[in-house]
Amino acid sequence: MSDYMHSFELFEPASIGDASKLINKFGKDGWIIAGGKDSLDWFKDRNKRPKAVINIANLKELRGIKDNKDYVSIGSVTTLTEMEDSKLLKKHFPVLIDAVSRIASPQIRNAGTLGGNVAQDTRCTYYRDGFPCYRAGGNTCYANTPTAMNREHAVFDVARCVAVTPSDTAPALVALEAEMVISSKGKTRKVMAEEFFIGPATDITRMTALKKNDILVEIRIPKKWAGAKYYFEKVADRQTWDFSLVNIAMVAKTSGGKISEVRMACGGVQCTPRRMTNVEDLLKGESAGPEMEKLAKRVAAQGAKALNYNHFKIPLMGNLAARAVRSMA
Ligand SMILES: Cc1cc2nc3c(=O)[nH]c(=O)nc-3n(C[C@H](O)[C@H](O)[C@H](O)COP(=O)(O)OP(=O)(O)OC[C@H]3O[C@@H](n4cnc5c(N)ncnc54)[C@H](O)[C@@H]3O)c2cc1C
Ligand code: SF4
Incomplete structure (x- = not known):
């Protein structure tokens, strides 16, 4: 059917x-x-x-990109194309534009919204095909068996489910310290992007902090990171109309040739975007260069545990971290 x-x-x-x-x-x-x-x-x-x-x-009331004093507000039903075309976002947060422009295809970006992008469900084949797995309320994970197809799945922080969020904007929003404004039964609450995406240990039936009665109203991006150095890269099997295998987003500030502040997040490696705090810690106060690239590459995927068919994600994470560092040199 x-x-x-x-x-x-x-x-x-x-x-x-x-x-x-x-x-x-x-x-x-x-x-x-x-x-x-x-x-x-x-x-x-x-x-x-x-x-x-x-x-x-x-x-x-849910559409549009507005310039506020301390932050830029993106209405949740703003389309990905509207974001791509926004001069304001291009000027302040090009890392987000790079992420958006790599999503799916122009046709999908014309209709797809930022709210839908962050709230979308996982693409785990078994779950999407209607298998009664843990996430669907069953009592097993079909993706975590010796013969399962798990090329796209997680290498970190698994708890029964090994699926990942497919959102390409998610790591960029986490890097930018975005804040999600949620409305529920007439009340409004704010959740940092880093806490908005939730793993299976918190609730295996959801991928975000959104509950059944919640509407994501807007996404606020603080101007703290406006004009910062940035890097975004997405690796997928095809150049277009394909989900990320692994992606990376970074924003950074430098002062006197040294990295003063940096935030890095990686998608496709765990259920939620993964903050690469170990890489951030070693970069702070240092100058970007071949030595830091090597170190970033070495520590990026520390602690990762591959499934049968996704070992490639471990060196890939290291290479993406190294390339992000190189972009600052
Ligand atoms: C062929 C194909 C390729 C794709 N490739 C990519 C890709 O490369 N990268 C990527 O990131 N994504 C990809 N997507 C996923 C996704 O369709 C798009 O990213 C799109 O942005 C989803 O937005 P939407 O508005 O169409 O979502 P919808 O389908 O309308 O909504 C998605 C989910 O979010 C919920 N939702 C939507 N808005 C709100 C809100 N304001 N408040 C509360 N809940 C809300 C809905 O209830 C639903 O559960 C792809 C999709 C397809 C079909
Ligand atoms: S990875 Fe998660 S969504 Fe996929 S089959 Fe296992 S429990 Fe279900």
Whole structure:
């Protein structure tokens, strides 16, 4: 029955308040949709069948990129293309532009939103194909067996599930110390990007701090990192329309030829973006150069444990860290 969606009721709320009421009303039977690029896959495969789909893509209050005094605000339903075209983001946070421009294809970026990008579910083949694994409420992991297909899976911090977040913006937002603004039942709370992405040990049924009644309203990026040195690289099997195997995002400041501040995060290696604090620590106060490249390469993947088919991620992480350091030299 692939490509043939189940029937559901479609709602087009006119405000966040209305959207929130609908989500509360339908609870587990409700599903927020923005660009639909992740959601429609689930529906077409018939592995998720919500009774009510609540489309928030047309809510003007959730769209747009605004310059505030201390931060830049990106509305959650702002499309990835709108981000790519934003002069403000290009000027202040080119690392995010590099990450966005490597997502999927122009067509997908035209509809896909930043909110949907960070809230999307994992692409683990078994889970997406409807296998009753831990994440789907079952009692086994099909990806962590001697013969399983686990090339895309985690090398760090596994807890029953070995799946990773596929979001390319996630490591850039973590590096930039972004803050996620979430609305729930009329109340608003803020969560740092680093805490927004959650691992299976916290809750195996979710990939983010978003709960069923939550709407991600905006993503705020502090100007602290505006104009910083930066690096983003994504390694995938194909140059376009493909998910990352491993990606890396870095922002850094230098003073008198030395690295004064640096934040580095790596995607595709654990369920959540991985802060590379061991690399950051050794870089601070040093000058970028061949010696630091070598050291970064050596420590980047320390503690990683490969599955059967993803050993390549360990040297790849080291090489990406070294290249990030080289970009500063
Ligand atoms: C062929 C293909 C290739 C892709 N390649 C990449 C890639 O290379 N890199 C990458 O990062 N991604 C990739 N994606 C994943 C993804 O589709 C896009 O990144 C896109 O940004 C998702 O956004 P959306 O608005 O379409 O999501 P939707 O499908 O609308 O939403 C995704 C999820 O987020 C939830 N959600 C959306 N907005 C909100 C909100 N404001 N508040 C609360 N929950 C919300 C939805 O309920 C749903 O669970 C790819 C997708 C496809 C189909
Ligand atoms: S890696 Fe996670 S999502 Fe994939 S089969 Fe195992 S438990 Fe399920």
